[in-house]
Amino acid sequence: MTDRHIDVHKAHDHEACIDTALARARALCDDRDVQLTPIREKVLAIVWKSHKPVGAYQVLDELSRSHKAARPPTVYRALDFLIAEGLIHKIESLNAYLGCGEAGVAHTSQFLICRVCGTAEEIVDPKLDQALDAAAKRARFTVERKVVEIAGLCGRCAG
Amino acid sequence: MTDRHIDVHKAHDHEACIDTALARARALCDDRDVQLTPIREKVLAIVWKSHKPVGAYQVLDELSRSHKAARPPTVYRALDFLIAEGLIHKIESLNAYLGCGEAGVAHTSQFLICRVCGTAEEIVDPKLDQALDAAAKRARFTVERKVVEIAGLCGRCAG
DNA sequence: GGCGGATTGTTATGTTGTATCATCGCCGGC
DNA sequence: GCCGGCGATGATACAACATAACAATCCGCC
Numbered sequence: 442m443t444d445r446h447i448d449v450h451k452a453h454d455h456e457a458c459i460d461t462a463l464a465r466a467r468a469l470c471d472d473r474d475v476q477l478t479p480i481r482e483k484v485l486a487i488v489w490k491s492h493k494p495v496g497a498y499q500v501l502d503e504l505s506r507s508h509k510a511a512r513p514p515t516v517y518r519a520l521d522f523l524i525a526e527g528l529i530h531k532i533e534s535l536n537a538y539l540g541c542g543e544a545g546v547a548h549t550s551q552f553l554i555c556r557v558c559g560t561a562e563e564i565v566d567p568k569l570d571q572a573l574d575a576a577a578k579r580a581r582f583t584v585e586r587k588v589v590e591i592a593g594l595c596g597r598c599a600g
Numbered sequence: 601m602t603d604r605h606i607d608v609h610k611a612h613d614h615e616a617c618i619d620t621a622l623a624r625a626r627a628l629c630d631d632r633d634v635q636l637t638p639i640r641e642k643v644l645a646i647v648w649k650s651h652k653p654v655g656a657y658q659v660l661d662e663l664s665r666s667h668k669a670a671r672p673p674t675v676y677r678a679l680d681f682l683i684a685e686g687l688i689h690k691i692e693s694l695n696a697y698l699g700c701g702e703a704g705v706a707h708t709s710q711f712l713i714c715r716v717c718g719t720a721e722e723i724v725d726p727k728l729d730q731a732l733d734a735a736a737k738r739a740r741f742t743v744e745r746k747v748v749e750i751a752g753l754c755g756r757c758a759g
Numbered sequence: 760g761g762c763g764g765a766t767t768g769t770t771a772t773g774t775t776g777t778a779t780c781a782t783c784g785c786c787g788g789c
Numbered sequence: 790g791c792c793g794g795c796g797a798t799g800a801t802a803c804a805a806c807a808t809a810a811c812a813a814t815c816c817g818c819c
Binding site: 533534551553555556562564566568569571572573575576577579580581582583584585586587588589590591592593594595596599600 | 692693710712714715721723725727728730731732734735736738739740741742743744745746747748749750751752753754755758759
């Protein structure tokens with residue numbers, strides 16, 4: 442596998458991004474004996490169409506093109522499955538969903554979200570993660586889920 | 601002023617919490633020449649009724665008791681004002697609002713949210729904050745807003 | 760008096776997410 | 790063969806969260 446930590450703000454072969462993500466998803470679901478059904482795979486592909494978080498109803502619009510029967514529960518079930526399998530993340534501050542670039546690798550999710558271009562970059566920063574754990578520990582708090590979303594300007598849009 | 605960093609999970613004189621918060625809010629708004637109108641003050645008091653994040657429509661229900669004309673925009677306008685003045689925070693992962701224990705003090709907001717008792721504790725951790733800034737800087741990202749919400753179990757509910 | 764800005768009133772609508780029950784397809788046991 | 794269970798999907802309705810747009814009011818100030 443090539444380095445998956447690409448700079449999402451730069452031009453890149455996005456078809457390859459999508460293909461890699463889908464291939465990884467298929468492999469992971471196969472390993473885990475869970476079903477990456479056509480609907481789920483299609484939803485995953487839609488989420489991966491860009492590096493911008495996408496809303497559930499936007500997914501629904503796109504899914505409807507190929508799947509007339511699609512309704513909100515159709516989409517939310519697929520999104521829930523993909524989240525549970527670690528294939529996508531929910532961006533809480535946007536109520537939107539983003540493909541996970543680290544699927545299958547233990548990691549915590551931290552996001553840099555540009556308010557100009559809309560791109561969200563997933564970063565993995567062990568020091569930051571340790572700082573989160575340390576802060577929780579100091580407060581005698583048991584961590585189950587961490588939401589870290591930094592909004593602002595990406596280098597491209599600021600520069 | 602006494603130490604405001606109380607442990608919200610322990611029994612405490614919550615009336616004093618509310619009184620302190622309202623007094624600080626009045627003082628800050630006075631300093632800044634902005635109006636803490638009766639509606640805004642009432643909404644602030646409702647949010648401060650507990651240390652659990654409260655939804656906008658829950659605020660609306662309570663506000664309606666004393667203010668029949670209240671409608672969603674009434675509440676959202678008051679919440680927007682209070683957020684702009686740094687008197688409350690929005691908890692993105694819950695779509696809910698929480699009184700700010702650090703009103704008037706420069707700080708970043710980090711929250712520990714217990715899924716059992718529902719309490720959210722605001723913590724201020726400079727190391728964590730530095731780690732966030734460092735991570736963003738490494739990615740050449742200009743920070744405008746930070747959302748840090750840790751969900752799990754508070755010491756009381758875990759122990 | 761009346762202008763202008765801030766606040767609130769009022770109605771309607773947009774956006775995001777769930778509950779509930781029915782149906783379908785598959786697979787394993789009998 | 791068939792039937793029982795289970796995971797996935799279909800289908801309808803609704804709940805929860807949030808904003809748009811315009812009218813009315815209040816109040817200080819010229």
